[in-house]
Amino acid sequence: MSVKLAIYPGSFDPVTNGHIDIIVRGLKIFDRIIVGILNNPGKDPLFSVDERKAMLQASLKGITGIEIDTFDGLLVDYALHRGAQAILRGMRAVSDFEYEFQMALMNRRLNREIQTVFLMTGLRWIFTSSSIIKEAAQFGGNITGMVPKVVNQQLRNKFAPVSNSH
Numbered sequence: 001m002s003v004k005l006a007i008y009p010g011s012f013d014p015v016t017n018g019h020i021d022i023i024v025r026g027l028k029i030f031d032r033i034i035v036g037i038l039n040n041p042g043k044d045p046l047f048s049v050d051e052r053k054a055m056l057q058a059s060l061k062g063i064t065g066i067e068i069d070t071f072d073g074l075l076v077d078y079a080l081h082r083g084a085q086a087i088l089r090g091m092r093a094v095s096d097f098e099y100e101f102q103m104a105l106m107n108r109r110l111n112r113e114i115q116t117v118f119l120m121t122g123l124r125w126i127f128t129s130s131s132i133i134k135e136a137a138q139f140g141g142n143i144t145g146m147v148p149k150v151v152n153q154q155l156r157n158k159f160a161p162v163s164n165s166h
């Protein structure tokens with residue numbers, strides 16, 4: 001029997017509990033999931049690719065069937081190169097729909113062999129996004145429970161006030 005492999009692509013800047021939920025639920029459909037971190041310095045990420053990878057590794061520790069990798073260029077080319085049959089994406093509110101639909105149709109046009117599979121986000125994570133979390137964390141907001149512990153700590157480190165001894 002062939003192994004069902006999906007790519008779960010994203011910026012993961014940083015990974016949230018909403019992402020983790022999609023990965024764990026995705027494993028009920030796919031035998032293996034490759035979490036593909038887009039290496040796109042043009043997006044001016046808060047965390048480097050290595051930092052994002054380390055946070056994903058720590059957050060997904062003990063979960064089998066997962067690989068964490070990085071990619072650049074076209075997602076469908078990366079999926080083909082890794083032998084994946086599907087792209088897994090989470091969908092939150094209606095606001096996600098247009099962007100996701102556009103991306104799925106473009107990816108289908110680029111490679112008809114790769115199917116995009118959407119999972120609706122868990123209700124708990126409907127308003128969770130990496131960008132809103134970064135904004136809250138930047139101003140000292142409490143984001144406990146929205147991100148894995150390791151991410152919470154890394155965000156605190158990033159936004160820790162620089163001590164000034166003068």
Ligand code: PNS
Pocket residue numbers: 009010011012038073074075076103106107
């Ligand atoms: O977490 P994000 O930022 O919503 O993820 C977006 C991502 C990485 C899935 C998307 O930007 C992507 O696939 N980029 C690679 C280039 C590509 O193939 N784009 C889609 C077809 S033009």
